[in-house]
Amino acid sequence: MKCSIDPAVTEVLNNHKGGNKLKTAWDRYEAQQPQCGFGELGVCCRHCMQGPCRIDPFGEGPDRGICGATADTIVARGVARAVAGGTASHSGHALHIAHVLKKMLAGKTPDYAIKDEVKLKAVAGRCGIAIEGRSSKEIAQDLVEKALSEFGDKGEALTWAATTVTKARLETFSKLGIVPTSIDGTIAEVMHRTTYGVDADPVNILLGALKCAVADYTACHLATDLSDILFGTPQPVVSKANLGVLKEDAVNIALHGHNPLLSDIIAQVASEPEMIAEAQAAGAAGGLNVVGICCTGNEIMMRHGIPLATSSISQEVAIMTGAIDAMVVDYQCIMPAIATAAECFHTKVITTMPIAKMPGAEHIAFSDENAVECARAILRQGIERFKSRNPDKVCIPQKSSTAIAGFSAEAIVAALAKVNADDPLKPLIDNIVAGNIRGICLFAGCNTVKVPQDHNYIEMVKKLLAENVLILATGCASSAYARHGFMTSEATIRYAGKGLAAVLTVIGEAAGLGGPLPPVLHMGSCVDNPRAVDVAVAIANKLGVDVSQLPVVASAPEAVTEKAVAIGTWAVAGGLPTHLGVVPPVLGSKLVTEVLTSTVKDLLGGYFIVEPDPAKAAVALLTVIDERRAGLGL
Amino acid sequence: MEYLIVGGSIAAASALTAIRKNTPQAEVRVVADEPVPFYYRPLIPYLLDGSRTADEILFAEHPPTVLGAELLHDQCIGVESKQHLVRLRSGRELRYGKLLLAAGGAPVMLLDDLPGAKSEGVFALRSLDDAVKIRQYLLHCKTVAIIGGGLVGIKAAEALFRAGLSVTVIEQQPHILALRADSFAADAIAERLRSKGMTLLTEEDSEEIVTSAGKVNTLRLASGRTVTADMVILAVGVKPNIDFLKNAGLEIEHGIVVNQQMQSSVPDIYAAGDLIQFIDQADGKTVVSGLWSNAVHSGRVAGCCMSGGRAVLPPLLSVMNSTEIAGLPLLSAGVLDDPQGRYTVFAEACGNSYRKLLFDQNRLVGMIFLGQTERAGVYANLIRCQIPLEKSRREQLVREVMGAIKRV
Amino acid sequence: MQLIYVQTDRCLGCRTCEIQCRVEHAEEKNLFAAIRQIHPPKKRLFIEQQGKVKAPILCHHCDDSPCMAACITGSLYRDEHGIVQRKDELCIGCWSCIMACPFGVVARDADVHVAVKCDRCPDREIPACVASCPTKALRLVDADQLSKERRQEILFRGSSLAE
Known part of the structure; x- marks a missing residue:
């Protein structure tokens, strides 16, 4: 099977100098074939020690587990636990930032500061915190307390959920009983209700999963807001993406993972002249070259213009270039395989978080109280390793694409304001009404070994752009489009339909880009998906409708993680028809499949569309967009 | 060596295959009384309603x-074992080096007992020709x-019912399928057949076939009951086809007596298939049977x-x-x-599924599975x-057999 | 002739072989489509357990096949590779082969009214059960090769004892 359609990744896979014994995720995927059919259908249960139990999907063997749970119950419990797993990840990410913000306000983390006061005030104002006549510190103190209260038992609707969706949406959530009052409490509730002998009603369990997904949305939104306050709200920035950004003559430090708490500091420190001098002293004429991988790559690209090397699925491939001196990771989507791949080269893998260590890696505990020194120490490890780099083993593909990143909701509104300062959303809405923008599709999620890397993203986006659908992208979706050159003005000319191209040209020129806006807008990392919701909610509120009526859809055509399950589920809860390009482990239950792909539409407006074929998926999304346009009388 | 096989069905075919494995060149003759190629005899009921054609039941x-x-x-009408020759209906005589008797069974026709049994519209069902005529x-x-x-x-009743006829089955015994089921299973099957619209009469003897204009019209039973019938099929049973061996000097009891190598009591004469007798492993009794697989094994x-x-x-089992x-x-x-x-008998039923096991001390000696087949072999x-x-x-x-009962 | 050799000590009872057997015999060779078939495909091998031993029980394609001897329609035959195969169109669903198989590995497909048994996956080089076994409890081996392996094993044991 073809591993990737990314030419740089393919080149390294074919020409790397790591030896035959070096195996990648694609090799391991092949070794796992065929994968367990019970697992693929979601009909196995290990929630108690009487098990494991399995339901025979062909109806001849057992139709119940030992406790009596049917396939419907088992599948629903599996979905709910996946959502809880994803929510726990985002909760941890968000809580980590809130803690650092709190410590900063207490003067304990001197290397962090409030970088974006405008955002601070906007978020605080939305959260009902008094702003007038108060200092940033005072406002931030109230805000961080409010943020921290989201994680425990708040006793009322979560602020970040209740204040960032439409009124109608909040009422819908209330009616269904899926408004969470605690992020972590809801995760615990899902774990409780799916444990031995609690909730057996598949529909009730799925409602629990939806509620947990709303908690995930809350955590994501909170994380994005606090990140922007601490590190600045992203603004359009031109950078480069793909493995060609690695430099033969520089110390290449790859930052991989998710949370900007680590990566943003390293990015800052890497530009210090002393550090660059140390690198040069070690023999790297090109100095220090920091690159990003996975969502860390997105975070530092959109805030610092640091180039993005590759996405999550090809993290090993980055090491296989033989040119990375240190790969510094925090948490989430870090494959333990990188330590094994690094053994074939000189690369040092450095873990930094107490909850995320790995055999074969060096652990340098990252202290937020002493962040800059930690960052320097980590960089020095990379500089030291550079000396052991074997030039014969270096294989850097000379392939990278220009990418304009950093389209936060604020940045998009700012660009629109250049067209109409009094009413920035008007040009967008007018063009949707006129059909120049037929609809909007948010691409999110990961890369999976189950399809050639990027294949589904690229096939779908070409089709949708030609049909005048504006594309927003986050996470490894934005990485895919950045690496394949879809985040440039040229891409608009090449791929966008006439109507869309015209609109993007007007906005781009008004915003001073000297050309059209890219047809795919880089909105950030995967935790940043709420940025897209903010845009949709703003449009809905402006039109006086709910998001579930807008010609806005979502797609995770190469999804992998539990976080993707959680995000996809809240996208559905938020009213978005959401495409999945890999089959989730639910088909073992007709009922759960039916609820998630159909019944839920009547309740929430959003629903899952499972379609592995990207061409058919694009058609399905266009059909939905047209249905919704018709519903609005467009 | 010249081999002669009397018989044209599966025992003969299996024997022929086995002979050819050992002697690719020897001269082998086969005498078969039916004027058709080898065919799968158990399929002849399927000809009645046209679900199979005659061509479709021939050996590939x-x-x-x-x-x-x-x-x-x-047709073989006699064996002169001393001269090593057989006499045929055509008048021909064939010499043999070794002879295999595999002439199968013949239907019990009741011809002598039942008045009207020679009328037009009365048939046996044993051969392909019978089936074609009935059709x-x-x-x-x-x-x-x-x-x-x-x-x-x-099987004939089901086929004729499918063909659209009104069907009545007359059985002497208290229940149908006397040799293949106990009363519980037989009654369950009878109930289903009746609910489809067939008439099954048990503990009834046929007394006379009444004709009208030379054709079958009515079947009169000993009980006085009459059954309207345009056609009567005699399916009373099969007996070993051994009448032609009366003067051959073979030891014959229920069927031809053979040893474990299928040799009869007369040198150079072997026998296989429905006309031999053997020990039924289940109860140790000496029996004859018309089982297809027994004919395959004994022929081989x-x-x-x-x-x-x-x-x-x-x-073997009967x-x-x-x-x-x-x-x-x-x-x-x-x-x-x-x-x-x-x-020691274990039996359980659930819906139309029924399972029965019979043990003789430490050995399983009998079983009935109705409705479910898993692991029967x-x-x-x-x-x-x-x-x-x-x-x-x-x-x-017992636990695994009875535990697997499912409602069907 | 090649045999499927089962190493019972490696079988975890995961039933992957059963699932992949069904998928291989589905209309589309794909699990998600297979479970939605109106008449789902039947498996042709069976995971059984006695005490702690779990093992797939499958057709041996016996030299003296009782199932072939019992078949009253000519549906069962031996192909040129020695595999006992079936012709669906000839099967009348009398289940004589099920009754005859001492291993219990012929199954009844009541939906389409035919008996089903292992056909060694004619569309594949390696049968689906063998190819799918995650612990390699199932292996497709040449009979002579297997004997040689066993002899080697005994020699190896002998030599390690001597040491």
Whole structure:
């Protein structure tokens, strides 16, 4: 099977100098074939020690587990636990930032500061915190307390959920009983209700999963807001993406993972002249070259213009270039395989978080109280390793694409304001009404070994752009489009339909880009998906409708993680028809499949569309967009 | 060496195959009385309603042709063992070096006992020719009476019912399928057949076939009841086809007596198939049977031993049947009932599924599976091979068989 | 002739072989489509357990096949590779082969009214059960090769004892 359609990744896979014994995720995927059919259908249960139990999907063997749970119950419990797993990840990410913000306000983390006061005030104002006549510190103190209260038992609707969706949406959530009052409490509730002998009603369990997904949305939104306050709200920035950004003559430090708490500091420190001098002293004429991988790559690209090397699925491939001196990771989507791949080269893998260590890696505990020194120490490890780099083993593909990143909701509104300062959303809405923008599709999620890397993203986006659908992208979706050159003005000319191209040209020129806006807008990392919701909610509120009526859809055509399950589920809860390009482990239950792909539409407006074929998926999304346009009388 | 095989069905075919494995060149002749190529005899009920055509039940490869044997469509009417020759209906005489008697069974026709049995519209159902004739005749019929509620009678009844006839089956015994089921299973099947619209009369004797204008019109029963029938099919049973051997000097009891190599009491004469007698492994009784698989095994052993090879007849059962009636599979083997209370019997039913196991001390000797087939062969094999089972194994076996009962 | 050799000590009872057997015999060779077939495909091998031993029980394609001897329609035959195969169109669903098989590995497909048994996956080089076994409990081996392996094993044991 073809591993990737990314030419740089393919080149390294074919020409790397790591030896035959070096195996990648694609090799391991092949070794796992065929994968367990019970697992693929979601009909196995290990929630108690009487098990494991399995339901025979062909109806001849057992139709119940030992406790009596049917396939419907088992599948629903599996979905709910996946959502809880994803929510726990985002909760941890968000809580980590809130803690650092709190410590900063207490003067304990001197290397962090409030970088974006405008955002601070906007978020605080939305959260009902008094702003007038108060200092940033005072406002931030109230805000961080409010943020921290989201994680425990708040006793009322979560602020970040209740204040960032439409009124109608909040009422819908209330009616269904899926408004969470605690992020972590809801995760615990899902774990409780799916444990031995609690909730057996598949529909009730799925409602629990939806509620947990709303908690995930809350955590994501909170994380994005606090990140922007601490590190600045992203603004359009031109950078480069793909493995060609690695430099033969520089110390290449790859930052991989998710949370900007680590990566943003390293990015800052890497530009210090002393550090660059140390690198040069070690023999790297090109100095220090920091690159990003996975969502860390997105975070530092959109805030610092640091180039993005590759996405999550090809993290090993980055090491296989033989040119990375240190790969510094925090948490989430870090494959333990990188330590094994690094053994074939000189690369040092450095873990930094107490909850995320790995055999074969060096652990340098990252202290937020002493962040800059930690960052320097980590960089020095990379500089030291550079000396052991074997030039014969270096294989850097000379392939990278220009990418304009950093389209936060604020940045998009700012660009629109250049067209109409009094009413920035008007040009967008007018063009949707006129059909120049037929609809909007948010691409999110990961890369999976189950399809050639990027294949589904690229096939779908070409089709949708030609049909005048504006594309927003986050996470490894934005990485895919950045690496394949879809985040440039040229891409608009090449791929966008006439109507869309015209609109993007007007906005781009008004915003001073000297050309059209890219047809795919880089909105950030995967935790940043709420940025897209903010845009949709703003449009809905402006039109006086709910998001579930807008010609806005979502797609995770190469999804992998539990976080993707959680995000996809809240996208559905938020009213978005959401495409999945890999089959989730639910088909073992007709009922759960039916609820998630159909019944839920009547309740929430959003629903899952499972379609592995990207061409058919694009058609399905266009059909939905047209249905919704018709519903609005467009 | 010249080999002569009397018989044109599966025992003959199996023997011929085995002979050819040992002696590719020897001269082999086959005398078969039916003027048609080799065919799968158990399928003849399927000709009645047209669900199979005559061509479709022929062997894919005609054994005499592919194995190189001379086939004579003739009937053997006598064996002169001292002169090593057989006499044929045509007047021809054939010499043999070794002779295999595999002439199968012949239907019990009741010709002598039943008045009217020679009328137009009365048929046996044993040969392909019988089936073809019935198929032609039924086009003019609306009603049929089948005398005999055994497997052939019931299979014929189902086929004729599918063909659109009004069907009545007359069985002497208290229940149908007497040799293949106990009363519980038989009654369950009968109930399903009746609910489809067939008439099944048990404990009834036929007294007279009444004709009108020379054709069958009515069947009168001993009870005084009359059954309207445009056609009568005699399916009373099959007996070994051994009448032509009266003067051959062979030892014959229920059937031809043979040893484990299928040799008869007369040198150079072997026998296989429905006309031999053998020991039923389930109860140790000497029996004859018309089981297809027994004919395959005995034919193979006979052919092998005749042509210089070594083989031993495997353990056999007289009852080891499987069929599907009224949409229910019925699998039975060995001893099916226990009127004298000799055996330890386990039986359970759930809906139309029924399972019964009979043990004689430490051995499984009988089984009936109705409605479900899973693993039937495992248990049938325990019966056939008389495998001793420890108590714990017996208990486990009962648990697994009865535990797997599902409503069907 | 090649045999499927089962190493019972490696079988975990995961039933992957059963699932992949069904998928291989589905209309589309794909699990998600297979479970939605109106008449789902039947498996042709069976995971059984006695005590702690779990193992797939499958067709041996016996030299003296009882199933072939019992077949009253000519549906069962031996192909040129020695595999006992079936012709669906000839099967009448009398289940005589099920009754005859001492291993219990012929199954009844009541939906389409035919008996089903192992056909060694004619569309594949390696049968689906063998190819799918995650612990390699199932292996497709040449009979002679297997004997050689066993002899080697005994030699190896002998030599390690001597040491």
